[in-house]
Amino acid sequence: MSTVSDLKGPNRPNRVEVKAAVRRAVEGAADEIIRLARDIYDHPEPGFTEERTSRVVAQALTKAGVNPETQIAITGLKGVRSYNGAGPTVGVLGELDALRAPGHPGADPVSGVAHACGHHSQLGALVGAAIGLGVPEVTATLSGRVAFMATPAEEFIDIGMRWALLETGHLGLLSGKQEMIRLGAFDDVDMAMMVHTSSSGPQRRFIVGGTSNAHVVHYVRFLGKAAHAGGAPHHGVNALQAAMLALTAVNAQRETFEADDRIRVHGIITLGGVATNAVPAEVVYEGRVRGRTMQAVEKIAARVENCYRAGALAIGAELEIVVIPGYLPLENNPVLARLFSANVASEFGKDSIVSQAAHTNAGGSTDMGDLSQIMPVLHPYVAAADGTGHGIDYVISDYRRAVVDSATALALTVVDLLSDDAAEARRLIESHRPAMTRRGYVKSQVDRLRKIHYRGE
Ligand SMILES: [Zn+2]
Ligand SMILES: [Zn+2]
Incomplete structure (x- = not known):
């Protein structure tokens, strides 16, 4: 392996070489990141109690050279890798929580909590992306920063428990990304990406585009x-x-x-x-x-x-x-969608990518929608599961696709954004007009929170 100093000046690798190095690194870590995802699947935890999950992700990121700050919004974490040149910060995200699906093959026998939404595989992909984006070819050529973030409590469940956390001052908003935005964890992040699993759509394909409720x-x-x-x-x-x-x-x-x-x-x-x-x-x-x-x-x-x-x-x-x-409706950024789709097509073949119209809406919701109101985001799906989302039969059927290929696609998209003095990322930020400011978002969410008493007489 080359060292960073070998790769300066005339030996500076071009983008094709950088991408090849990223691909090799993620591939080399394939067993490790799939094992991590399966381990998290075996220890499911619901929102804002993902302590073990957060710990194992923090350990894996630390091993990948990214020392994360932990306990943000109770169980969230964020580790930043800075490259040589100045430039924007790209967030790569994974969600920590499971939901309740008693009878699911991966369910905790007592609580019924299970990874029936596939978030465990996002965490394998998050760590895989961190490994891929830590090789010398990358550190010698990229500008800007990548924030690797694991966010709590995307599934909006256990409302009584969360309300109690709010009333005792432990939370201000009741989902992970909402609360991390409120606490300022996204203040130094310019754009964000993640890959969610899906059982709909053609198997083994990535699905880009669409919105949410x-x-x-x-x-x-x-x-x-x-x-x-x-x-x-x-x-x-x-x-x-x-x-x-x-x-x-x-x-x-x-x-x-x-x-x-x-x-x-x-x-x-x-x-x-x-x-x-x-x-x-x-x-x-x-x-x-x-x-x-x-x-x-x-x-x-x-x-x-x-x-x-x-x-x-x-x-x-x-x-x-x-x-x-x-949650607010999801708005996928077209530039991020284009870069991600191109990487998927070149890595896995043109048939591996499906584009959806921007208004396509299956009816679900995500707090990535909230983030999309304040910065450019991408929330594609990878069809790597069987069964019905949130059902007892929803299981990852293709861990390579869900974890390794997602990690590769995310990491290669970051390379495109932050290469050449982060030209693509800088252009994207200049052309993007967010629907809300960060402070405006927090104020409007906090203002909407209210309690009504009524006596039926
Ligand atoms: Zn879900
Ligand atoms: Zn989900």
């Missing part, structure tokens, strides 16, 4: 009065009846949803009562309203809030609604 999160407590369910039900106020009427009213709205708005309204009851022989005094509902735009979400969310009130009013229950700002 905005959403708002409701944490709702219906509060009644306990009484003996056999001996004195007339003394009780049944919170479960209030919640059921509320959800019936929500369902009655569905015929009014406009197809173009891509509305999704869904939720779970996380507390339905505590004793069968007592009138339920408290019922907790965690709900979600999604839509193509924030305006579409707000319109339906206001009606849904009325439905909660209707249930409480009918039964004479009390109601507490916490409205939590969810």
